[in-house]
Amino acid sequence: MTIDAVITWVDGEDPAHRARRAAHGDAAAHPDAAAATRFASSGELRFAVLSLLRFCPFVRRIHVVTDSQHPVPLDPVLADPARAARIRVVDHAEAFGAHADLLPVFSSRSIETMIHRIPDLAERFLYLNDDIFVGRPMSEADYFDGDRPVLRGHLRRFPNPWLARLKRVVRGERPGYAAAQRAAARRVGRRDTYLLAEHQPHPMRRSTLAEFFADDAQGLRAQAGHRFRSVAQVSPMGLASHLELAAGARVTPPLDIGYVRPGRPAGAALDAVLARFLDGAYASFCVQSLDAMSDRDRSAILAALEARYV
Numbered sequence: 001m002t003i004d005a006v007i008t009w010v011d012g013e014d015p016a017h018r019a020r021r022a023a024h025g026d027a028a029a030h031p032d033a034a035a036a037t038r039f040a041s042s043g044e045l046r047f048a049v050l051s052l053l054r055f056c057p058f059v060r061r062i063h064v065v066t067d068s069q070h071p072v073p074l075d076p077v078l079a080d081p082a083r084a085a086r087i088r089v090v091d092h093a094e095a096f097g098a099h100a101d102l103l104p105v106f107s108s109r110s111i112e113t114m115i116h117r118i119p120d121l122a123e124r125f126l127y128l129n130d131d132i133f134v135g136r137p138m139s140e141a142d143y144f145d146g147d148r149p150v151l152r153g154h155l156r157r158f159p160n161p162w163l164a165r166l167k168r169v170v171r172g173e174r175p176g177y178a179a180a181q182r183a184a185a186r187r188v189g190r191r192d193t194y195l196l197a198e199h200q201p202h203p204m205r206r207s208t209l210a211e212f213f214a215d216d217a218q219g220l221r222a223q224a225g226h227r228f229r230s231v232a233q234v235s236p237m238g239l240a241s242h243l244e245l246a247a248g249a250r251v252t253p254p255l256d257i258g259y260v261r262p263g264r265p266a267g268a269a270l271d272a273v274l275a276r277f278l279d280g281a282y283a284s285f286c287v288q289s290l291d292a293m294s295d296r297d298r299s300a301i302l303a304a305l306e307a308r309y310v
Contacts, residue, residue, distance in 0.1 A: 001147060003140060004122035005052050005062045005201075006115050008108060009130040011069055012039025020067075020104050024227050030174050033107065033229035040291035043302070044131045046073040050309040051134040052126075053083060058140045059126070063118050065090045065111060067104065090118050102225045109180065112236040113224040116209040123147070126201045127237060131290065133305070134201065135258065135282035142283070145250065149203035151241050152254045155193040158182060175229045184238030188246060195241050198254045199286040202237045209240055255283035260301070262292045270297055274304040 010017060017039065025034070032038075045064070052059055064071055066089060078084045093100045095114040105111060108129070115127065124144055143150055159182075178196055185194035213220040226233055245251065258277055265273060277285050287301055 001124060002060050002122040003058055003144070004125040005056070005059045006065060006118065006121070006125055006127045007045065007048055007062065007130050008065045008111055008115070009041065009045045009071055010039050010067045010106075011041040011072070012036060013041065014069060017067060017069065021106055024104060024106070026228050029228040029230070032174055037289045037292050038108075038229075039106070040289070041073065041130070042290040042298070043073045044133075044287065044290060044305075045071055046077060047133055047305040047309050048128060048130050049074060049077055049087065052128075053077075053086065054309060055134040055137050056126070060086070060122060061120075062087050063090050063115075063121060063125075064088070065092065065095060065115060065118070067092050067106075094119060096224070099221055099224065102221060105224070105227055107226045107229040107233065109175075109229055109233040109236060110224045110226050113209070113220065113233075115236075116204070116206045121206055123206045124149075125204055125206065127204055128201050129199070129286075131287050132199060132201060133285045133287075133309075135256075135277060135285045135308075136280040138283065142255065143201065143203035147205070148247075148249050149205060149241070149244050151195060151197070151244060151249050151251045152200065153195045153197035153241075153251065154253070155251060156196045157193055158185075158191070175231045175233065177235075179231070180233065180235035181238035181241075184234040184236075185242045187234050187239060188242045190242060195238070195245060195251060197237065197241060198257050199259055199288070200254060200257055200284045202241070204237065204240050205244070208243050209236065212239070212243060256281060258282035258285035259288070260286070261288040262294075262297075266294065266297055270300060274300060278304055278308055 049062055052062055068091060071089060092103055095117050096103055097117055126143060181196055182194045223233055258273060260273060290298055290301060
């Protein structure tokens with residue numbers, strides 16, 4: 001059976017994109033939701049695509065979802081006709097289709113809600129952000145058990161509701177990663193535990209979200225219509241995972257995951273992680289906010305990505 005991949009990407013420094021964000025700014029949005037780092041591009045996309053081409057030969061096509069932009073970082077890859085044949089650039093308007101009146105949106109959760117609507121997307125697909133890289137040779141069985149996604153993560157108990165409420169009062173409510181997965185679990189009726197997935201490739205089925213929203217166009221538009229990330233949105237990957245869990249999918253521990261972000265780790269400790277990455281120690285490797293790292297650490301990471309994939 002066919003498997004595709006989907007990567008979402010924007011170039012936040014593109015003047016047209018910056019102008020759209022400014023024109024549609026939402027004063028009520030959490031500062032984290034509109035932070036420039038969410039839209040920054042430091043060339044990671046090229047390595048994300050190359051990692052799939054190198055280590056996931058079973059992927060038929062890579063759909064790169066953009067916001068009225070041409071992915072310049074991919075030009076060296078697209079120059080190879082054989083590779084270009086496996087890559088398709090998809091505009092947000094194509095995925096939103098009849099709901100394109102909601103555009104523009106700048107929330108990754110709005111966009112992720114609509115990726116199952118990409119024309120000619122395979123029933124089974126992997127979803128990645130552009131800062132996630134496949135780290136070593138992988139097989140279909142690492143992601144799918146037959147036609148069903150293999151859910152990699154840990155089942156966690158919901159936090160004490162009174163303690164959670166107190167934290168929201170003290171710290172304010174932000175559209176956090178784990179919170180959005182908990183919200184997705186509640187959306188499908190789970191009350192005891194929720195699946196917490198890591199920053200990794202997410203195996204998904206096109207039909208899962210399509211069927212969930214088939215008779216709920218209003219719910220689809222409510223989820224996908226937020227301009228910027230909102231606490232009112234659930235994690236679309238979390239929603240799909242919990243629907244699959246209810247349908248009998250199995251939960252297994254995450255494969256070896258590498259994860260770095262600004263300052264954590266840094267310097268010599270980062271070099272040690274990168275050495276492991278170059279040795280193929282990680283099934284997937286996530287580099288969060290490369291734009292916000294020190295010059296030294298950013299250069300070290302880019303050099304490692306270049307050495308691994310080019």
